[in-house]
Amino acid sequence: MKLFIDDAHLDEIKRLYEYYPVDGVTTNPSILSKVDQDPRKTLKEIREFIGEDDIIFAQAVALDADGIVADAHMIVDLLGKNTVVKVPSVPEGFKAIKQLTKEGIPTCGTVVYTPMQAYLAAKAGASYVAPYVNRIDNMGYDGVEVVKEIQDILDNSDFDCEVLAASFKNSQQVMELAQYGVGSATAAPSVIDGFVKNMAIDGAVQDFVNDFEKLTGKKAMTDLD
Numbered sequence: 001m002k003l004f005i006d007d008a009h010l011d012e013i014k015r016l017y018e019y020y021p022v023d024g025v026t027t028n029p030s031i032l033s034k035v036d037q038d039p040r041k042t043l044k045e046i047r048e049f050i051g052e053d054d055i056i057f058a059q060a061v062a063l064d065a066d067g068i069v070a071d072a073h074m075i076v077d078l079l080g081k082n083t084v085v086k087v088p089s090v091p092e093g094f095k096a097i098k099q100l101t102k103e104g105i106p107t108c109g110t111v112v113y114t115p116m117q118a119y120l121a122a123k124a125g126a127s128y129v130a131p132y133v134n135r136i137d138n139m140g141y142d143g144v145e146v147v148k149e150i151q152d153i154l155d156n157s158d159f160d161c162e163v164l165a166a167s168f169k170n171s172q173q174v175m176e177l178a179q180y181g182v183g184s185a186t187a188a189p190s191v192i193d194g195f196v197k198n199m200a201i202d203g204a205v206q207d208f209v210n211d212f213e214k215l216t217g218k219k220a221m222t223d224l225d
């Protein structure tokens, strides 16, 4: 499963890239609004840092299909190859996804709350569909189960589309979907840190250092004479 960082703060992106095997960065207008500068500058800085081979997702903001297509052209001009344009999975969005697919511009059907939306976005030509796990949970449904249903639909179709599971509140939800074979997930830095933020793990690592120090009086192999 590919793992993306759902954040636009460059310092956080740099920190996660240093420690974890991540595949790129996803953004949306709300995420970009948390960095107080022109969103084009933020996106460009992220692209420059991650390089041209990793994937960046940026969302079209216009509500009508022509406007979405125009936003998509601007996004791709700005960020170059390996850019995926997120498009809301609503009727104007499907119209735009069909057009962008004809033009060879990769898209992600986003704002997915139901398998029906995912089906239409995939059929329109989206390369990814992004169901919002936590937001579905907050509506009283089971977000992880909805993502599994969408995965089943894609597995039983010939659409060239994969799930980008999104909107997580904890790391276990991400792992449950990795186990199910979901192609991609995007999570906030705190959720990615949560994969290994565990006192038992920290304690085990420290025990090894303590035992080595008791034996040798040193803290690392290279400290030995």
Ligand code: E4P
Residues within 6 Å of the ligand: 006, 026, 027, 028, 110, 111, 130, 132, 134, 135, 166, 167, 168, 186
């Ligand atoms: C990704 O496509 C979504 O924009 C994002 O993950 C939504 O996350 P949120 O529900 O935490 O805002």
